[in-house]
Amino acid sequence: MALYQALIELADDHLVLGQRLSEWCGHAPILEEDLALSNFALDVIGTARSLYAYAAEVEGKGRSEDDLAYLRSEREYLNCLLVERPNVDFAHTMLRQFYFASLMEPFWQAAVNSDDKVIAGIAGKAVKEMAYHIRHAGEWIVRLGDGTEESGARMRAAIVALHPYWEEMFTPCECDALPDRAALRSGWEANVKAVFAEAGLEWPEPVYGHVGGRKGEHSEVLGRMLSDMQYLQRAHPGATW
Amino acid sequence: MSNETPLWEVFIRPRNGLAHKHVGSLHAADEALALSAARDVYTRREEGTSIWAVRSDAIVASDPARAGQNFDPAEDKIYRHPTFYDIPEDVGHM
Numbered sequence: 119m120a121l122y123q124a125l126i127e128l129a130d131d132h133l134v135l136g137q138r139l140s141e142w143c144g145h146a147p148i149l150e151e152d153l154a155l156s157n158f159a160l161d162v163i164g165t166a167r168s169l170y171a172y173a174a175e176v177e178g179k180g181r182s183e184d185d186l187a188y189l190r191s192e193r194e195y196l197n198c199l200l201v202e203r204p205n206v207d208f209a210h211t212m213l214r215q216f217y218f219a220s221l222m223e224p225f226w227q228a229a230v231n232s233d234d235k236v237i238a239g240i241a242g243k244a245v246k247e248m249a250y251h252i253r254h255a256g257e258w259i260v261r262l263g264d265g266t267e268e269s270g271a272r273m274r275a276a277i278v279a280l281h282p283y284w285e286e287m288f289t290p291c292e293c294d295a296l297p298d299r300a301a302l303r304s305g306w307e308a309n310v311k312a313v314f315a316e317a318g319l320e321w322p323e324p325v326y327g328h329v330g331g332r333k334g335e336h337s338e339v340l341g342r343m344l345s346d347m348q349y350l351q352r353a354h355p356g357a358t359w
Numbered sequence: 360m361s362n363e364t365p366l367w368e369v370f371i372r373p374r375n376g377l378a379h380k381h382v383g384s385l386h387a388a389d390e391a392l393a394l395s396a397a398r399d400v401y402t403r404r405e406e407g408t409s410i411w412a413v414r415s416d417a418i419v420a421s422d423p424a425r426a427g428q429n430f431d432p433a434e435d436k437i438y439r440h441p442t443f444y445d446i447p448e449d450v451g452h453m
Contacts, residue, residue: 148364150385150396157399254395261388 124293129169130197136163161247168240188351192341193334200283202340209272212258219251228297263317285327366415367393371407
């Protein structure tokens, strides 16, 4: 079951983040970014689908990707807390994306040559998407951090707000088929700090990091998000279109 | 309105060997964001293999009021079209 659990952790990270990004649809500051955020959302939801489908196959209990996405409760979701953090504003959203993609790009890179052909296939597609997310979100971090007084203040507020959440991403998963996230931490910190330096932003002092997502212990916001996301399948079980 | 985000014209090359073709415009603060936005707005359905973006204010346009003097003189010079030549069959489809 180690592989099943590891796949669910990863799939939940992607789906929850994709749902958060989808909330921007129609609300982004400009049309160009509205499409960019929808593109981000569709990338990660696409990856989530592949991971759920594979998890369902590994589990072997006849569940489908939709069952896993729509019919599990909050406590069964194993995503890290970072991805469920609310959008707040454009700065928070871009920073959250940058933190996530900066881990997932090297993660998938390390998985491209996995002996597990399904994982290698998912990785080959996702690695390019994550490289673009790093680039696009990174550009915004530089421009907001080094932009106007207002944009800089928002970026700094986002950094403070998300600082207790990034470390949990590196919680090791007990599964040999997937790359070790903990080993990617120093590279992640170096890359993030390089972009911060370019943006004139300071890396904050260490704070108490929140954990629990991998055990199904979430912040209040996830329940509300899931009730929105799962409403249709819960209210009309088996509905299709 | 100097604070307004600049407008960019976007050109996409659909395949190698074909020319970049104008597909539309967008707003972006600078070169990097213009390319990024062009990728996100105009290549979502595999439309392209290459993107050009150029500031709209860098384009010199002809004056519509002078369309008459610019283009009408070509109207009666049909001999400029290469339709009067006999093409040998061996050349095939041109």
